[in-house]
Amino acid sequence: MNSSVSETVDQSIPKEVSEKLTMVEAVNLALDHAMADDQDVVLLGEDIGVNGGVFRATQGLRDKYGLKRVMDTPLAETLIAGISVGMATQGLKPVAEIQFMGFIFPAMEQLICHAARMRNRTRGRLTCPMVLRAPFGGGIHAPEHHSESTEALLAHIPGLRVVMPSSPVRAYGLLRAAINDPDPVIFLEPKRIYRAVKQDVSYDTAILPLDKCFTLKQGNDVTLISWGAAVKETMEAANTLQEYGASVEVIDVATIKPLDMETILTSVRKTGRCVIIHEACKSFGVGAEISAALAEEALTDLKAPVERVTGYDITMPYYRMEDHYLPKPDDIIKAALKTLSFH
Amino acid sequence: MNSSVSETVDQSIPKEVSEKLTMVEAVNLALDHAMADDQDVVLLGEDIGVNGGVFRATQGLRDKYGLKRVMDTPLAETLIAGISVGMATQGLKPVAEIQFMGFIFPAMEQLICHAARMRNRTRGRLTCPMVLRAPFGGGIHAPEHHSESTEALLAHIPGLRVVMPSSPVRAYGLLRAAINDPDPVIFLEPKRIYRAVKQDVSYDTAILPLDKCFTLKQGNDVTLISWGAAVKETMEAANTLQEYGASVEVIDVATIKPLDMETILTSVRKTGRCVIIHEACKSFGVGAEISAALAEEALTDLKAPVERVTGYDITMPYYRMEDHYLPKPDDIIKAALKTLSFH
């Protein structure tokens, strides 16, 4: 369990009891268990203490672990990232919350110039085992700047990991893995599905591997690739396509940096057809890398052009019109049918 | 000439005389002429005044246009971007310098949340006619953080333009166009070729279109696509390939956001083969978008997989080893020969 300071495990963890939890509750439980297992894990961010975070991801943890391990910071994202780097180099495992992904930009210099590079520039002398959590994505009728999906900016940076769960079980398993990981992980939580479904989650829920895609559904005719909240629409589309008689494979990329191209290539080599679905703008998005790599490495296996179903190349519209921006199951179905009928 | 305050043209401009200038001198001349033509053009940045910028891009301009139009700022990139937005909304045309692209990250919040969005979020009531210049790229044995190429991060942002010249004439023509443009332009200057060649540049040198690729060489067998300093190696590779008997088309993308996919598609539809060359890391780089779009929109025209010749997915190495990172003409030739021999 990677504990360097203490081996004590908080007795209050209900190891056996498994509860139906939403994704945000699973995040909370993962934080709770990580803190119980490893004294070096500390939380920091805006409003994460008494308030438990604006989405309640850290609810109850300050009461349980105290002020020194659950730190409300002043309002300063550059600082949040900077002190996380500082703490991590000294052996703590900070898990910082950026209140919304739209406010991550002041942290970019610290993430790119320091968090991502500390191991390399000291050849491993100092490392940066930090996690930066941020809720992301649209669809909850939030105000301006509260619905962004800019994962592509982070995915381009060597030395970072970028992970996003798409279910409570994966949120738990991936967040625990992210906290255990000895390198910096940006952990993006699709807030639109924070409370979409409930799953059994407990201390016995598996810690999942990073850097691996999850194949959510196996099929032979077309591969649908997605991550985060868009997995919901992707699965809906897959089910409808299945009704139409298509055999659909669905992959949740889960870790977008570094990409598990092996799983993706294996699938698309089998199906020959692929639709990539993401909420972020199309151009220079994560879908571009996947699409490019597929065509470069499996050109002759492709029976149809890869399709991207994504947000438009526009600023996320304010909420009255955000539905026009967000990819819908119908868009995915249409794109899949297009690839399926391509000869 | 887009002048709202004054129509006076500084008589000191040698309209007829054409001089052999390096790229950085062409940048300087473009700034000079833009300031002479339009009183609203002002320059700001660190060390751009008496010192004329660390690369001398603004040399002499403070003496010529005074303190009020050539402003040395305190050391604060967030501020530089923020005040540029503020000035631009009031009708000035700020041209800000970020000393090296490695220091652009503190400006990201202002660029993404404000500069890129001002027109959209006020439906055109306020606009942001600013230019942010930054030297970028490696190969000059500079210290850590002075050799970055993170153009992909900016290219993903709706509302921004991202432009990079690859010759003195294009530096002049594109920078003048960028300053004239009523929207924010990130103007990235490939410092490795700041003084690589000299070309005739004068007041009569054409103001070039933004959002357009430049076809530097026409050919039928393979399309080489590049931008910035890598155009140099790309042209070298093209010449060698030509000697080998291949007919090579070379495209300088010049504006990477928004992409002129029409020119690129037309070329690759003709040649059927394509190599994309850039210095930035491969994964999630600008090359990914071009490669993906080609495979998606011209799959059946592709006679071979698109090749990307790029930097590795690592932090730019310190200078002793940076040569191992930078794409070389040989790499381009190899990739081109690979696509040419693909069946």
Place this chain on the structure above:
Amino acid sequence: MKAKEYCHIPYIRYLSDEGEALHRLPAWTENSDVLVDYYRSMVIARAGDAKAVALQRTGQMGTYPSALGQEAISTVCCSLLEKEDVLIPYYRDLPGLMKRGIPLSDVLLYWGGDERGSASEAWGKDFPNCVPIATQAGHAAGVATALKVRHQHQVAMVSMGDGATSKGDFTEALNLAGVWQLPIVFIINNNQWAISVPRKIQSGAPTLAQKGVSAGLTSIQVDGNDVIALHEAVNAAIKQARSGKGATVIEAITYRLGDHTTADDASRYRESEELQEAWGREPIKRLRNFLYQRGLWNEEKEQALQKEAAALIDKEVKRYLNTPLPEISDLFDHHYAQMPAQLEKQKQHAIAKAEAMNMGGVHS
């Protein structure tokens, strides 16, 4: 030697919590028009603010940050600005926006998820609402620079919360204002809370005004629920800026009587006693008491004012609710003056999709 021992920030106050003059009032208060106007404006703003909250509660508008209890700051600040001055507001400035002549319906549209809420001509060159905390401080410095470069005599006024003072953008802007002698008035609306984070754990400085000291700026604290103190402080700051003598930082002490926004529940993190106490210091009651004492206000006027406010708000709410959805093309048309080719294609796709699905938008 601790910092507090060698830095003294003046604090201005004229009216007691009950609206009694604590010392001799400035001469301008003899002319009752100004004070009555402040009162009327605050009352109307509070009614508009309450309506905004109600619209959210009834599912007719998105998240909204109420200005309840903080009406004096925004009202006085914007009253003292000239139209040609430039306001760079933050999200809790409804009273000031109304004072600037911006229709309530615009503000409702903005919070109702419609970009057109920041588009109308009434805004002039003022900035739209700013969500990314403290970024507007940089804009203000840029606006002021533009004014200075062009030898214009307007000022830039920028407001922000206590939490915003922790973000580096703010101090970078202060620093520039100091070194370039910029015509800016910085207003810190210190409502004691930044969502759930109380003032005392936001900064270890005894005052937030002294952040201005670090930039060599004039820096003062003022009772932000006391319109007379505010008027004095803001007026002096505007005069100083307009005459080329540089910026002022005004920390206006007030209290957030509501939740942070309609998405927040302040009872999770703050004591009800503190809230109750704060109600005793709120600005509208205080000024009403003062006006009553001086015989400048009465029940009849109050009734008329309430009626007037209700009518105005009614009209504005109707305009808001009746604003049809924008065209789909609107989502694409304002990113660039010159539409890029690929974006045009995406626009056509979106239009076709909307037509095919007969998609509407929210509250349409």
Place this chain on the structure above:
Amino acid sequence: MKAKEYCHIPYIRYLSDEGEALHRLPAWTENSDVLVDYYRSMVIARAGDAKAVALQRTGQMGTYPSALGQEAISTVCCSLLEKEDVLIPYYRDLPGLMKRGIPLSDVLLYWGGDERGSASEAWGKDFPNCVPIATQAGHAAGVATALKVRHQHQVAMVSMGDGATSKGDFTEALNLAGVWQLPIVFIINNNQWAISVPRKIQSGAPTLAQKGVSAGLTSIQVDGNDVIALHEAVNAAIKQARSGKGATVIEAITYRLGDHTTADDASRYRESEELQEAWGREPIKRLRNFLYQRGLWNEEKEQALQKEAAALIDKEVKRYLNTPLPEISDLFDHHYAQMPAQLEKQKQHAIAKAEAMNMGGVHS
């Protein structure tokens, strides 16, 4: 009322420019060892610094930022730190790094374009050089937080230039240090220039120390060329931090006697008179005068020291120049503890390419 009128920052100085005691010296100066050690360290550092410049000038090293004239600050600061304390230096701290026991060759390797210059065990938990200005202030706050969370009694010491005080990271870190009472010593190396930007157009504040006031921190100015004043100030700051009483901001006034870096030419933007004058205040001559006066130093000792310095530097330069190029794999192996599959492929590609081309690296 202007800010300067209500903020007073103490200024500490003991030695005149000529090395004469200006007032009663602190008791610890009776023990000459400390002062002699400061002198020796500064002389060695200056020789190492000059050698670094020479290596650059002769094409044997990359761009280098000389610490010429600023040796006292870095030397005294790092002398007073315990080994277990954590240093978060900036790029002009060669004297301090040497004091921390970091081989000169490491520092030369770093500026010679080799990551391994920040890798050796000698660095302990100290931070490598920091190029992105002021970002290290956040690291220091994080380091100090870690120390505090674990109830350890070390301190974090962070240095930066005058220019760095304009960047928001710095003030964000100050603010946190104030509110969390962090064990940090902030050292502002005010050498009057940030490349070509003079101190007076970097900030309108009369002192940079007063930026600490905005965070409620103990804030002082000290003559940065006076080792006794520095010792007093830094010692007090470390003691305060170590005993849980919070951070101090020390603005140490000095002068950059060299160009900004070897890539810079200061004669473009600064008057030679200013430079000449500054030479009259430099720290080494000043301390030498003092030691001579007290009979603690003489020509013989000086000769021996110069020899010792030359020998040490010679050895370190050899080690630097003889450091073979890293393996190609080194470029890839330190990005993640666990190498991603695709990166492994790229690594193999790079190795194969280097072998095929028999590519070397710089100065090999």
